[in-house]
Amino acid sequence: MKSEITIVGAGIGGLSLALALEQKGINFRLYEQANSFEALGYGIQISPNVVHILEKLGLKKQLERLSHICLGFQLRSFNTNKILAEWKLDNKTPYYQCRRADLHQLLFDMIQNKGRIYFSQCLESYEQKDNHLYLHLKNQGSITAQAMVAADGINSVIRQSLFPQYQVRYSGYSAYRVILPFHRKYHFLWGKATVWMGKNHHVVVYPNGNEQSPESWLNLVLVIKERKSNDQSWSVPADKTALAQDFANHSNELNLILEDMIESPEPCFKWGLFIHEPLPYWSQSKVTLLGDAAHPMLPFQAQGAAMAIEDAYVLAQYLSNEKEMVEESFIKYEQARMKRTGAVQRLSRRNADIFHASGIKALTRNLILGLVSAIMPSLLNKRTAWIYDYKIENS
Template sequence: MAIIGGGIGGLTAGIALRRAGFEPVIHERAAAFGEVGAGISLSPNAVKGLEALGLADFLARTANEPLDQFLFHGETGEELLRYDRRTTRETYGAAYYQLHRADLLAGLVEAFGAGRCVMGAALARIEQDGAGVRLGFADGSEERADVAIAADGLRSTVREMLFDPSEPRFSGHVAWRALIPAETLPERARLPASINHVGPGRNLVTYPVRGCGLVNMVALTRSDDWVEESWNARAMPGELAALFEGWAGYVGAVIAAIPQDALYRWGLFVREPLPTWVRGRVALLGDAAHPMLPFMGQGASSTIEDAVVLGRCFEAAAHAQEALRLYESARIERASFLQAESNCGGDRLQALDPYALRDNPPQNEDALGIFRYDPARVGIT
């Protein structure tokens, strides 16, 4: 069994499949595991899945648990909405966590086993027949597997070859991110909370990670065009400051505290939903199947859902192709719903009048019932 891609989705799928009694091998194009610094949110639906895979203790000691999620008027700083997360465990059956993405990746690598990963393996071709799948890599090597799971991201090589050759489309949204030393920020930034300032066409979020040592900042703005889609495009804090000129003092203080070499930006791209994720013995997972914009924080969480359900399907099925059919049937409606809601979330959040968010609160994750989903228990037949 082969997994293409060693990110959060591929590693979680590997752990789930191993717990189901299989021995998958991950093929990752990067020479070594690593992640540009950024924070990540894991909502209760994903946390239930990770805890079912034995990662409860890891999350409890590594992640932060926000007590509140605030929405503030970007310019005036007025509080518009507050979501109390103190009863999240009681209400949804698991915590809402925030942590450093690199820490999550390291925990998944440890749980799966670095020795089960082939690094520097860039997929160049994929073919299949009745007996299995043949993988050809850029270095000339080949592997055979009975099944291949493609967890190779937005620009999935497998998706392009077998499912959808079209290019991703720029969404009009640009994300900026930085990790900022907490001691350089206002005390409010270090509190166990998510703080979101919103305004026409943009918003800026902060929350602490690694205890209170670092504060993760994500800003989302709009642009008419974008040339590159990258996790590694450096930017200067002055560029971001110009986009948020005149905003509340907290926003200005956060941007002013960004180290000169710590700010990155990337264009956010979208793809159309697919009618199927399975071709014979090959299946898509995570962003390869359903990339989504970050406005509901469900990109990683939905990928984790996929992985947990995939493992359960292989455990329940009589053979691999039945498992893939069960997986697609169990996941495609849920993931397509999350993809659609996330992709229109920016338009709702970045309303022309922030007071509209206060007076007519948008359909958030709670109202939509997103957090109640449990990938470790949801029906798969």
């Protein structure tokens, strides 16, 4: 496969693809609409299925230095603060948590030929004609490309071009993200991810950064049921005082975190959560989709970025087969990935109902979680083993 690959979007998926292509000796050009990388510091969970890939890309030692190791999970009641379930992870590969900005920067730093990355290049449209692609960029006019991968995110211009009638629907949930300096008083949260679950709310809290690092953080995601639809943008400023009032609860620990959130100078942002149905296909001739452009998902399984990194590595493997045309590689990549990403999309949607159950459903959930956690906690790992144990072998 001799074609140069044009990547649109330098998020985690786009950078992962650029790095994987470079390491396989495949030329790429990467276009990003932002003027530079924004240091978005919110947390990201790097589960074993992704650690496996990042280690193949040569990031093992760097990940160890910048990440907190998650050893297990704890589920608590939003109303009583009672521990509903807790269990240890049993995967031999680490489960990391770090700042999204740190992983983003790490991927960028690992790319050797940064002259192939172009900033301030916003794709407005494209067309396929005479076996060529013509990309129309806002600040550069038109350029030609041999093949294109859309890694341009949840509001993908390229996906909209492939599917003009594509529509999403509001999930009924809004989410808030904020990151706080990690204080000693939060030490009870170290080594795990903690979730408080309630009727109309749930809160996810986990540390970011290595314990030996001079600077560690606490990542906080708050989700609430709201009838009114909100923007999908991640950058709508939120009123932290009003937010803390909405999430008042019976946990002294969580209320302490919310008080610190109000006092912290760190901003809090809100975004609406929308349901995206799986697409019938991702590829059309010399164009294909990757990551959120292909399969946006609700954040209730923490696998959005993970699936984008998996996509990138699998796609690079197929493109490295010099006996195949790029169109064939795109189709094989799509066939290899669609079933798995669709299943993760569906699981993420089901988790929303589990986290926000009320009445009899909540009582049943709590009873089952308590029994399984006390008698056979390994069953809780089996529920996600098909995600975390997934390994991509080198082609």
